[in-house]
Amino acid sequence: MLSADALTFPNFFSSFGLPDVLALLIIVSVLYTIKFYVSYFNRDNALPGPLPLPIVGNLLQFAMYGDMVLWVDVLHKKYGDLWELYMGSERHIWVSRADLVDKLFSTSTKSNFKYRTKGNRALAEIKLLDHGIGMNRDLNLWAFNRKMMKLVMTSKEFNEYVLKIVPKMVNEMETYWTKLGYIEDARQNDLNDNVNTNATVGDVKIINLPDWFFALTLDDILHISTNKHGCALASLLLSHSPNSEIPYSPETMNYAKEFRDSWATFMESISTAIFMPDLVRLGTPIGLMKRRKYLKNSHWLNNNLLSMIREKRAEIENEVNDDSSKTNYDILRLLLVANTPRGHVVKRGSDETDKPMSDDEVRGLLLEILVASVESSASLMCFVIYLVRHNPEVKKKIREEVDPLFKDNPNGILQLDDVNKKLDYLEAVIKETTRIYPSGPINQRLSSQDDEIGGYKWKAGTQFMIDVVGIHNHRAHWSNPEEFKPERFLSQSKDIVPNSIQTFGGGLRICPGKQYGMLFTKIVLASLYNRYDIELANENEKPVAVYRIALHCHRLRVKLKKRSVI
Numbered sequence: 001m002l003s004a005d006a007l008t009f010p011n012f013f014s015s016f017g018l019p020d021v022l023a024l025l026i027i028v029s030v031l032y033t034i035k036f037y038v039s040y041f042n043r044d045n046a047l048p049g050p051l052p053l054p055i056v057g058n059l060l061q062f063a064m065y066g067d068m069v070l071w072v073d074v075l076h077k078k079y080g081d082l083w084e085l086y087m088g089s090e091r092h093i094w095v096s097r098a099d100l101v102d103k104l105f106s107t108s109t110k111s112n113f114k115y116r117t118k119g120n121r122a123l124a125e126i127k128l129l130d131h132g133i134g135m136n137r138d139l140n141l142w143a144f145n146r147k148m149m150k151l152v153m154t155s156k157e158f159n160e161y162v163l164k165i166v167p168k169m170v171n172e173m174e175t176y177w178t179k180l181g182y183i184e185d186a187r188q189n190d191l192n193d194n195v196n197t198n199a200t201v202g203d204v205k206i207i208n209l210p211d212w213f214f215a216l217t218l219d220d221i222l223h224i225s226t227n228k229h230g231c232a233l234a235s236l237l238l239s240h241s242p243n244s245e246i247p248y249s250p251e252t253m254n255y256a257k258e259f260r261d262s263w264a265t266f267m268e269s270i271s272t273a274i275f276m277p278d279l280v281r282l283g284t285p286i287g288l289m290k291r292r293k294y295l296k297n298s299h300w301l302n303n304n305l306l307s308m309i310r311e312k313r314a315e316i317e318n319e320v321n322d323d324s325s326k327t328n329y330d331i332l333r334l335l336l337v338a339n340t341p342r343g344h345v346v347k348r349g350s351d352e353t354d355k356p357m358s359d360d361e362v363r364g365l366l367l368e369i370l371v372a373s374v375e376s377s378a379s380l381m382c383f384v385i386y387l388v389r390h391n392p393e394v395k396k397k398i399r400e401e402v403d404p405l406f407k408d409n410p411n412g413i414l415q416l417d418d419v420n421k422k423l424d425y426l427e428a429v430i431k432e433t434t435r436i437y438p439s440g441p442i443n444q445r446l447s448s449q450d451d452e453i454g455g456y457k458w459k460a461g462t463q464f465m466i467d468v469v470g471i472h473n474h475r476a477h478w479s480n481p482e483e484f485k486p487e488r489f490l491s492q493s494k495d496i497v498p499n500s501i502q503t504f505g506g507g508l509r510i511c512p513g514k515q516y517g518m519l520f521t522k523i524v525l526a527s528l529y530n531r532y533d534i535e536l537a538n539e540n541e542k543p544v545a546v547y548r549i550a551l552h553c554h555r556l557r558v559k560l561k562k563r564s565v566i
């Protein structure tokens with residue numbers, strides 16, 4: 001106990017013992033807890049949801065559950081279509097039905113939901129906040145960057161370049177599969193073209209498909225965005241067979257490895273920036289160690305992207321004639337020539353003169369492309385392979401569509417019109433796959449003005465979370481949602497509820513890479529279904545999927561068989 005004499009300053013503190021400190025801490029904690037629950041039980045628009053704890057909110061319950069996507073599914077079933085969670089002290093309003101998303105996905109330029117999140121310091125430190133697109137809070141720059149990306153990625157030059165490059169990449173992957181003895185020749189083994197779940201002929205090797213699809217997607221995106229070699233496929237070949245011959249020099253392989261490692265660390269740093277609270281990031285040795293590593297890595301990656309930009313600028317400036325037949329229309333080139341006499345023109349805004357993009361703006365976009373495209377496309381293709389394998393009728397229909405396009409087409413290059421207009425069924429398969437395995441199972445929108453959602457008035461700054469899995473499986477929108485039925489998405493089906501399928505998100509922030517994403521996945525899948533039967537190593541095994549910033553397919557073990565009859 002404190003004596004009366006001790007109550008004069010500074011004696012007051014010097015006479016403070018450990019029990020007094022503890023008592024004070026307990027009093028402060030109790031008062032804080034009372035204040036927290038008084039304001040919690042008196043909050044505006046009280047929605048159902050798990051009871052939060054002071055400071056950590058519902059983070060402990062989440063940590064105990066482990067998997068965010070599964071946990072959200074359980075909470076949706078328990079609390080209904082509009083509910084809430086506290087991540088730390090931040091209140092999140094979750095929407096699990098399509099009509100509740102309508103306003104969030106408004107395409108009006110007056111929408112109150114143009115922002116994704118408030119962002120945080122960790123994202124700013126790795127140069128993702130207020131650059132590029134996804135995390136950009138400068139709405140003028142965001143709109144301009146989106147327009148530039150869309151313009152480039154939907155241009156004729158770029159699409160023709162993609163049609164040429166993707167089959168080359170697929171061929172490279174197949175060459176390595178052949179070298180590694182992964183492809184069983186069904187003709188030699190007298191296997192027919194039908195699904196044969198008991199095929200045990202020959203010494204068939206099992207491969208983990210995500211490893212190859214990630215390497216393919218990474219090599220492809222580096223090539224079409226910068227015209228550089230990623231060498232991820234070649235490196236995968238060497239990891240299985242170190243003495244194999246590859247078409248790249250040791251210098252190219254070394255630099256590509258450094259670049260790929262840096263990209264992987266950057267992807268890890270984004271997840272950490274989103275999910276690790278600042279308290280841990282800045283207040284613990286492990287948090288500080290990670291922060292140092294990520295800052296160093298972001299510096300390296302961004303500097304290397306800037307060097308590629310300067311190199312390409314010099315290359316373009318030194319070109320005497322614009323000989324389009326010899327030009328590689330990679331994204332970097334198209335971005336650099338946009339708003340110059342050699343490229344397309346895009347207005348920056350009503351009061352600004354049109355000008356070309358700065359090196360830093362192009363860097364922001366390139367980084368965004370590398371970050372946003374690989375996981376989504378590669379995982380999506382794995383999930384297609386898994387679902388189709390369990391639905392032989394679907395495979396048959398894919399082949400009926402795909403095979404004619406490769407007939408008398410020895411180099412396997414498809415025409416843009418064919419991919420866009422003659423692969424409707426494959427497109428429906430891709431959409432139905434994303435209904436079951438959405439690339440972005442959780443999406444977000446932040447309100448910038450007071451607005452009404454679900455019959456409640458919400459203040460500006462409210463964070464809305466979109467439960468994409470809940471919506472994609474909602475019985476109000478889908479009959480028998482557990483069934484894989486691509487027919488739901490064929491053009492004659494007019495009864496799809498708006499926003500009940502969010503393959504590429506929706507509204508003003510819908511994926512700007514969606515045309516390219518669809519083009520790439522269609523070309524790769526069409527080529528593979530035309531040439532192979534892809535069987536699961538174990539027909540009862542499900543793909544192992546983990547939620548990072550996208551739904552990531554980690555493991556899907558398959559056997560490859562060359563088709564006997566095409």
Ligand code: HEM
Pocket residue numbers: 116133134135146368369372373376377380439440443444502503504505506507508509510511512513514516517518521
């Ligand atoms: C099949 C592959 C892909 C899928 C399934 C996919 C899916 C998505 C989804 C669901 C979103 C969230 C949209 C929203 O908030 O409403 C998104 C955003 C985005 N995606 Fe994709 N994506 C794919 C490929 C790509 C590619 C290839 C690129 C770039 C080359 C790209 C760039 C972006 C960017 C920059 C955003 C942020 C848009 C913004 O905030 O304004 N994506 N994507």
